[in-house]
Amino acid sequence: MSEFYDDYTSNARHRHYQKTGYHGKGAAIYGSGKMDGEKMTFNKHDANERYRALLILKDLIGASRDLALRDKSCYSDDEFLYRFLFARKFNVTEAFQLLINYQLYRQKNHDILQRLCVLDDTIQMALRDGFPGVLKNRDRRGRKVLVFFASNWDYTQYSLLTVYRAMLLTLEKLIENKQNQANGFVVIVDWTNFTLKQSAHLNPKILKLMIEGLQDSFPVRFKGVHFIGQPWFVEAALSVIKPFLNSKTRERIKLHGSNLSTLHEAVARDILPPELCGEGPQFNPLTWYHILLESSQMNAPPPHYCITQTIPYSKSPPIINANITKGSCNNNNNNNTSDDEMLVKSSKAQQYKGIAKCNNLINDSANNTLLNFSE
Structure with missing residues (x-):
């Protein structure tokens, strides 16, 4: 400089x-x-x-x-x-x-950003588990809401680094829309039933890499980060990484524990899924996954100075209808494993056939019109 x-x-x-x-x-x-x-x-x-x-x-x-x-x-x-x-x-x-x-x-970080594309096998696994999920509707301030149900993380199939790569891919797609650029994002992480064994795979080096990228290097505005159902060991991990957070980021991280009423004060219930005791549509991680799949084949390749890549492929994935319930308001796990989840847990899932048409595209304007910018 x-x-x-x-x-x-x-x-x-x-x-x-x-x-x-x-x-x-x-x-x-x-x-x-x-x-x-x-x-x-x-x-x-x-x-x-x-x-x-x-x-x-x-x-x-x-x-x-x-x-x-x-x-x-x-x-x-x-x-x-x-x-x-x-x-x-x-x-x-x-x-x-x-x-x-x-x-x-x-x-x-050229090595970890290589093949940053929805066609990467491990990124697909993360997206299909909802890492991250993107809610259909914006909040009252026009912000997009990203959700993570931490207990669904299968660390035996994909690492924390893969989750981060899937998040970067998602964010770069979302900020193609100017309203998202202007109004920013809200992140909700549900730590309910997240185990101590899973927490052992929260690699400190990757956490620091994520902070460095999302806080200081990526053109995105996080207006709020909400933790619910967090166990003591997650709070301990947060205390370790807090020195790497700037004051504005620290102020925007809110710990709600089991008190979802305080979450609903920040994010209205009418856009939240039932899994977060909301009144909106049920959360389905495949919705956003299919949007990324379809978009990767419809749009022109991104410029080389962007982090994502477009990798054409000859086979397309099948239309998969899944109704996966992640978590509950009573903090109970759904013990029924769907066929779709079993496919994700397979380390060598077969190549998919035919791009899924998603009827519930994110309610974004595809043009560059600036609407309802919040402060």
Whole structure:
């Protein structure tokens, strides 16, 4: 960053400010956006302000000497750059640093990000177990809700790293929608019936890797993380990783224990599944899994500067109708194992045939219209 600012402080900045009408020093008004020294923040609700912020971010990329941005091909991809601006509330300086962090994270963790695609066998297993699940409806503030039923984790078939990879794949798909970029996400983790044996596979190195990626490197906003039914050993693990969390993240992690009424104060019952004592549709992990499958074959391959990959295949998966109940309001396990779950637990599941058409697509707008942005 310091190399960049030394360079940009001179000709590049002066040239850009001349084009956009800024001629002063120090604090200045930039439309309705404010610029205080190097800190530039714009109004995300104003299309002109958003575009001005985009132009400045492009100038920063063009003038940067940072090795993370030696490949500047993302410069011309406006939709990709807007992800970083939304993630930092159109503070251009912070968005630029987040972009650098994102590229550095990709380069540093190239091995674990290889074949990050829904066609990866272990990622499929995680998604089919609901890691993560995505609820159909948004909450009252327009945020998408991700759910995890921790007791369903079969650590003998896929690792915590695979769960993380499946989450990155999910998030990158979801932030293609600008409303998700702007309003962010809520995460609910149900730890009911999560065992001490399962907790032994919560690898500290992977947990730290997840924090580094999701908190500091990925263009996404987590507005709340809610734990319910957490046993003492999960709280102990949380106390170990808390030093790696920034103050804002720590404030947004809420521990509800068995008191679901406090969860319902944060996330309305009408969108939650019955498994969380809600009034919404029953949770089915295959819904989101099938959406990703279908999308992977319909959309163009993602640019190389994104973390996901598109891998074409000749065989397609069968339509599988499953009605899997995960957990209960009384914290009891459902001991009946469905045929679909048995397929997931098979380490060498056969290649699927035919893409499933999912009628319950996530209620997102596929276009770039900005609707109901929350603060």
